[in-house]
Amino acid sequence: MSGRTRGWLIGLAAIAAIQVLRMPVRNGREQGGFEAPPAVRSAILTACFQCHSEQPRWPWYTQLAPVSWFIHAQVGEARRRLNFSTWKDYLYDPGTAARKFGAINQMVRSGAMPPWYFRMLSARGRLTPAQRTAIETWAIEGRAQALKAEPN
Amino acid sequence: MPCRKKTIFTFLTAAVAGVMAFSQPVHAAGATVASVRFSADHFEPAKLTVPANQPFKVEVTNADKKAIEFESFDLHRERVVRPGETITVYMAPTVPGHYTFCDDFDHSVAEGAIEAR
Ligand SMILES: [Cu+2]
Numbered sequence: 001m002s003g004r005t006r007g008w009l010i011g012l013a014a015i016a017a018i019q020v021l022r023m024p025v026r027n028g029r030e031q032g033g034f035e036a037p038p039a040v041r042s043a044i045l046t047a048c049f050q051c052h053s054e055q056p057r058w059p060w061y062t063q064l065a066p067v068s069w070f071i072h073a074q075v076g077e078a079r080r081r082l083n084f085s086t087w088k089d090y091l092y093d094p095g096t097a098a099r100k101f102g103a104i105n106q107m108v109r110s111g112a113m114p115p116w117y118f119r120m121l122s123a124r125g126r127l128t129p130a131q132r133t134a135i136e137t138w139a140i141e142g143r144a145q146a147l148k149a150e151p152n
Numbered sequence: 153m154p155c156r157k158k159t160i161f162t163f164l165t166a167a168v169a170g171v172m173a174f175s176q177p178v179h180a181a182g183a184t185v186a187s188v189r190f191s192a193d194h195f196e197p198a199k200l201t202v203p204a205n206q207p208f209k210v211e212v213t214n215a216d217k218k219a220i221e222f223e224s225f226d227l228h229r230e231r232v233v234r235p236g237e238t239i240t241v242y243m244a245p246t247v248p249g250h251y252t253f254c255d256d257f258d259h260s261v262a263e264g265a266i267e268a269r
Pocket residue numbers: 221223230256
């Protein structure tokens with residue numbers, strides 16, 4: 001066996017071995033329902049739900065370690081910060097709703113969300129300017145409404 | 153229903169009704185209000201107890217000189233509280249359990265907890 005072949009085999013064996021620790025994204029129970037005007041809803045379902053909901057659908061190759069470790073951590077943090085599956089729960093407290101709407105507007109406007117690696121990986125992450133504007137307008141209005149109900 | 157069971161049932165119903173009548177909160181609005189105060193880098197009290205399966209409110213007072221972000225990842229709440237301000241956080245009925253909250257602006261601040269039972 002040449003050194004190069006052996007190197008490849010060891011590499012493959014290592015990749016196979018770490019599959020034991022795949023850490024797939026586990027979907028919790030789906031709570032609440034996310035409602036928004038159709039254009040906004042479909043843009044968010046496409047570009048945000050992958051990380052910010054209990055129902056991400058990742059392609060098979062992202063479910064293999066070590067990529068899955070990275071995705072697992074990202075989705076965990078993303079859900080903790082903003083989970084569209086608990087959207088109704090945020091709305092229950094207008095102050096929280098205002099904060100979430102504000103953050104969504106900021107993140108989409110600045111281009112920080114969806115994250116750059118997701119925009120590279122998937123066409124789902126590439127929002128059109130019209131989709132961005134739709135999300136921003138919806139978020140600005142949502143925030144104003146929420147602040148009316150709870151000014152602080 | 154057999155007679156003895158019926159008596160026990162009646163007694164229990166009366167007992168529950170009695171307890172409920174006496175445990176009505178004094179507030180007109182009805183919902184339980186739990187208060188927590190932030191100062192000198194900590195929440196006081198560190199543990200709030202609320203009834204489970206009923207809506208409740210948490211009043212957060214920031215008596216410190218810096219803004220905090222009252223956040224409960226468990227109960228899905230995120231609110232900024234500026235110095236000197238008191239805010240009301242509305243909580244939906246929850247199943248009995250232990251739910252934490254923190255200052256998401258400063259993770260060196262010890263976590264607090266809400267015990268629903
Ligand atoms: Cu936060």
